[in-house]
Amino acid sequence: EFYSSTDHMTQLIDIERDFIQSFKDYIAAEEFHLARLKRCLPFIEYFSGDFPEDLEKYISDPLTAYVFVRRLKHKWTVVEETARLSPMQGFQKFLSENGPNIPSDEDVDGIALGLVRLQETYMLHPDKILGGLGQQSVKSLSPDEAFHIAMVAHRNNKFLYTFLWMEEVLRQLDAGREATVTRKEVLGFLAPFVFQMGDLPRAIRLTEQLLDLDPSDPITVSHLEFYKHMKEGVSRDETRAADAEAHLFTPSLARDVKAYEALCRGENIRMTPRRQRALFCRYSTGGRNPRLIYAPVKEEDEWDAPKITRYHNFLSDDEIGTIKKLSAPKLERAQVLDHITGKNYSVEIRVSKSAWLSDGEDPVVSRVNRRIADATGLDMKMAEKLQVANYGIGGQYEPHYDSKFANDEEFQRLGGRIATTLIYMTDVDVGGATVFPAIGAALRPEKGSAVFWYNLLLSGKEDDRTLHAACPVMVGNKWVSNKWIRARGQEFRRRCGLSESD
Numbered sequence: 001e002f003y004s005s006t007d008h009m010t011q012l013i014d015i016e017r018d019f020i021q022s023f024k025d026y027i028a029a030e031e032f033h034l035a036r037l038k039r040c041l042p043f044i045e046y047f048s049g050d051f052p053e054d055l056e057k058y059i060s061d062p063l064t065a066y067v068f069v070r071r072l073k074h075k076w077t078v079v080e081e082t083a084r085l086s087p088m089q090g091f092q093k094f095l096s097e098n099g100p101n102i103p104s105d106e107d108v109d110g111i112a113l114g115l116v117r118l119q120e121t122y123m124l125h126p127d128k129i130l131g132g133l134g135q136q137s138v139k140s141l142s143p144d145e146a147f148h149i150a151m152v153a154h155r156n157n158k159f160l161y162t163f164l165w166m167e168e169v170l171r172q173l174d175a176g177r178e179a180t181v182t183r184k185e186v187l188g189f190l191a192p193f194v195f196q197m198g199d200l201p202r203a204i205r206l207t208e209q210l211l212d213l214d215p216s217d218p219i220t221v222s223h224l225e226f227y228k229h230m231k232e233g234v235s236r237d238e239t240r241a242a243d244a245e246a247h248l249f250t251p252s253l254a255r256d257v258k259a260y261e262a263l264c265r266g267e268n269i270r271m272t273p274r275r276q277r278a279l280f281c282r283y284s285t286g287g288r289n290p291r292l293i294y295a296p297v298k299e300e301d302e303w304d305a306p307k308i309t310r311y312h313n314f315l316s317d318d319e320i321g322t323i324k325k326l327s328a329p330k331l332e333r334a335q336v337l338d339h340i341t342g343k344n345y346s347v348e349i350r351v352s353k354s355a356w357l358s359d360g361e362d363p364v365v366s367r368v369n370r371r372i373a374d375a376t377g378l379d380m381k382m383a384e385k386l387q388v389a390n391y392g393i394g395g396q397y398e399p400h401y402d403s404k405f406a407n408d409e410e411f412q413r414l415g416g417r418i419a420t421t422l423i424y425m426t427d428v429d430v431g432g433a434t435v436f437p438a439i440g441a442a443l444r445p446e447k448g449s450a451v452f453w454y455n456l457l458l459s460g461k462e463d464d465r466t467l468h469a470a471c472p473v474m475v476g477n478k479w480v481s482n483k484w485i486r487a488r489g490q491e492f493r494r495r496c497g498l499s500e501s502d
């Protein structure tokens, strides 16, 4: 699918351009062809004079029989040859060859879900989406499109957004916008839905509207009776429902919104000015590493406990360009192994495409690996390949540990992922931060910079504080590279003082 990476989305724009041009060419060819067919017609008719009453007598004359048969054969051949020039087959071939590149229904649903996911994380009302998040050119949705988003939200149990998008559909229908979906369908869905959500007064109001559309509908009548009956039962002890709608985004309704989503919105970042003052910027030679003496790394403390370091100007634009180009053809939807919930879940929690680049693949890859070794002082012999990831619309990675403890041969041989070097290869216009919910840290993507932290304590145990997530990309494009460094072989290299913990 395309939506999980912007790289593939841009390819779609080319495909669409191609598609429109081919269709235009096809229409022109059909018109030309039709004109050619029409030119045949007078010729065909001219040589088919009127036949007398007695056909048997007519055709029994030898000369007439000869001329008739020959002309019929001739006309047939002319028409057959002309018809064979039809451009239709060529166009059908184009369609069937390019069909596989066209988004599937799952792609369309996936991108709608991406939108809803953004709304959840950043608490965006549909008005905000329609008002424009970035320099968007689309400023409105048709009622059918809003309805589709609502249904996708519903299928994925995102009920607040189901409701808000359905409201948008109704508003547009009220404004007289052209649509396939009808008011009756929307109300017929929405009334039982809000009832299930516990909003009885609204269920009654919507059902009354439904009844206005079709006063004799027995189902609507009985629903309304049922809701009213329910209301009598609860009206004595409740007062809350009436003002429920004003508080859709209050903390109570958003109570299950995850801590990391708040960090994504820039809330609850736990850094005090006092701690901030102890964070520094310096030029580092990686402990007098000869390669860094004349080109020191610009190092900045991003966080104190655990220590997170940022290396500025770590990759040049050219190097980034090369890495993107090398990985673009290999990008595949990232998978996370989840033994409990299985594949569907993995789709939701990690929405990006990734590719692996090996050391020998290109001089730029080995240069970057070397630079990571120099800056971190760690041995790259046991490091994993460079992983390149590209996030698309709503692209994210929910909270996880990188440490990768496992009970397998690979773990025995390499040890866990002692450290992570995360390279940002783009700035992201809005969203897309890397957040650490356990410590309240948020790292902003800055093109060309890299961040580094240890996932394991000196004892070799997983450091709980390194739980982290990639926030959904709201506007823009996010490319990162990950270099996971394994524990084996680092016994004498892990610099003292890089982590204050044990």
Ligand SMILES: O=C(O)CCC(=O)C(=O)O
Residues within 6 Å of the ligand: 389, 397, 402, 422, 432, 433, 434, 468, 469, 470, 471, 480, 482
């Ligand atoms: O993209 C990011 O900001 C973080 C990615 C990440 O944590 C991962 O791929 O393991």
Ligand SMILES: [Fe+2]
Residues within 6 Å of the ligand: 400, 401, 402, 468
């Ligand atoms: Fe990670």
